[in-house]
Amino acid sequence: MRRSRRFIPFARSVLGVALLLAAATGQARKGEPPYSLAHPAKAGFDVAIVDVAGVDAPRRRIDADRAMRTAGSKRMRSADARPLSITPERDGRWDTLEDGSRLWRVRVRAAGATDLRFAFAHFALPRGATLHVIGAGDDYQGPYTADDATDGRFHAPIVPGDTATIELHVPAGATLDAGALELDGAGAGFRDLYERTRKDGDPGASGACNVNVACPLGDPYANEIRAVGYYEYIAADDGDYYLCSGTLVTDVPHARRNLFLTAAHCLSLAAEAQSMVVYWNYQSTQCNVLGAPAGGFFDDDQHGAVLRATRADVDVTLVELAGSPAADWNLYYAGWDASGTAPAGTIGIHHPSGDVKKITAGPAPHTIDNCIAETAPATHGTHWYAGPYTQGTTEGGSSGSGLFASVGTGGGLARHLVGTLSGGTAACSDTAPGQPNDGFDCYGKLSVAWNGPSPSSRLRDWLDPGDSGVTKADGIGQNDLSQSGNGHSSHALPPVLLQRQRANVAGAAR
Incomplete structure (x- = not known):
């Protein structure tokens, strides 16, 4: 699992091991990579691109900030919505793989966008099917399954760049019903939330007094x-x-x-x-x-x-x-x-x-x-x-x-x-x-x-x-064994959390 470059302090008390192993709907998943990244020679390269309206990111950011100041509000517009209607039945590319499973992919581009995010109007994947979203630099989100839907819909976290690939892997013998998956919207970002244009040593996005x-x-x-x-x-x-x-x-x-x-x-x-x-x-x-x-x-x-x-x-x-x-x-x-x-x-x-x-x-x-x-x-x-x-x-x-x-x-x-x-x-x-x-x-x-x-x-x-x-x-x-609040328990971390803590410390030191 790819981890970010930061260290988060850990509490010294935790819930039982059962909670560590439990999967929960609605969590992030940066797990197994998409098939096309793990097996590029087998996946094929000719994937159709669906273009949506692009964005002039620097100009759009200035306009959004001006509107925010006028309102006195501090909610911040981050991306412009772009309507879509993409389904596996009529769009993208299907490939049948050696093991009998099938791979569907489509690419979406919003020229000039700093990052992209996607909304699915229908998200009812068959058992065993997984979906990934792949952005610039092969940065990906997923895998996601049918359990990630909320009221039949799904909203994916952002990926960097102005072009992203939606990839669905359906296991052999499984059937994707008509209408089970529909991508109905994209967000063309203009704030560079991945900070890809920021150089090491540069300040972050907020003002210097923060x-x-x-x-x-x-x-x-x-x-x-x-x-x-x-x-x-x-x-x-x-x-x-x-x-x-x-x-x-x-x-x-x-x-x-x-x-x-x-x-x-x-x-x-x-x-x-x-x-x-x-x-x-x-x-x-x-x-x-x-x-x-x-x-x-x-x-x-x-x-x-x-x-x-x-x-x-x-x-x-x-x-x-x-x-x-x-x-x-x-x-x-x-x-x-x-x-x-x-x-x-x-x-x-x-x-x-x-x-x-x-x-x-x-x-x-x-x-x-x-x-x-x-x-x-x-x-x-x-x-x-x-x-x-x-x-x-x-x-x-x-x-x-x-x-x-x-x-x-x-x-x-x-x-x-x-x-x-x-x-x-x-x-x-x-x-x-x-x-x-x-x-x-x-x-x-x-x-x-x-x-x-x-x-x-x-x-x-x-x-x-x-x-x-x-x-x-x-x-x-979240992981306190006790029901008391604001405590500082001295219970030791179990091996799973201790291993992650040590990895994060090492990452921070680098």
Whole structure:
């Protein structure tokens, strides 16, 4: 399995070996390579190309950033949607291989795109069949099977370059029913999320004032950092692809349901949740912003989710991710506080501009009405006002990320999530690029989103399913043996995780 060039710290306690061996729908798969890469001489080379509208990536990025600033939102458009209708019955190339199995391939090109992602309207593969997506440099995603479908659809993670091959391998004796597989959309990316054009030593995509989570500021929040990921999805309002951030959160019984908290202005519809692909563990091993890894963060991802609750005025959405994260991703279910008590200081953890994970520090927040045009009409007291920041900032792609109480906060709030980012004016300073400006952000208050007229518009039914009446829960690690939260168990890693940890340490040293 090809791993990315970064080291993710591991908790010292884990679930039983059974969980290590369990497969889960919705996980990333960078497993066995596609047949055409493993057996190039046998696969054949003449594969048809389907061209879709290209993209002027530099110009498109400028236009998208201008529109984002105008809205005051920090959801970031990452790719333009391109409609398709490709099926194995009428498109591409079929080959019968020596063992009687069959190979189908088609290529899709969007000239000028920095990266591509694909949506399948139908994804009902026969038993044993596997699908891969292959991008530039033979970088691939897969194999995927019928179990990866969510409501019969499938959204593949991105691959680099402007041309990609869709490859389906059907075992001997298996039948692919008519209409079982249909590719109905592609996303022509213009932000170079693989950072293929970035040279070693160059800064990442976000501004110079941002702070890597590997810096001293992040040291007290090692658990919370593991709870944060960012995701790409298809927005219903224009059909294009966007990036936002979010946080994996615990429920009161610590059941490790894969509940993911983000902003309603990012996504608020079932179809948007279904299109999500969440990327985990993309972070630098170094504090220096120039030490950011050059790519490879697409190893740890989940696709598909079910909408659980959304509320526009407070700008909060909760989804439940399909399947469970792999045990060796070692994620964390963050704790939260819905009491409405203001912390003495705040920490934000997010992915500005799709960059490696960053951390932001700010003063005590105060209560305001909502603050960006994309949310519903103002309701009194729905948001936290945060800023100006003392370290770091937020940018496009940070929307939906969590606001945490800092470790200096009293009253048991420390390290608990209290809000989600709607947007604002905070950015790196134009006059002092290494420092944040004097702008602000607003975060939807968890305490306001806690209640609502129905389970689909409030958080308490999902975060406190037993109706215990509590408004706070400590976090818990994905692999903690104990049910207690925020602990630091000293249980040893089993051999499977220890082997991966040693491999990652060696990779980081290189």
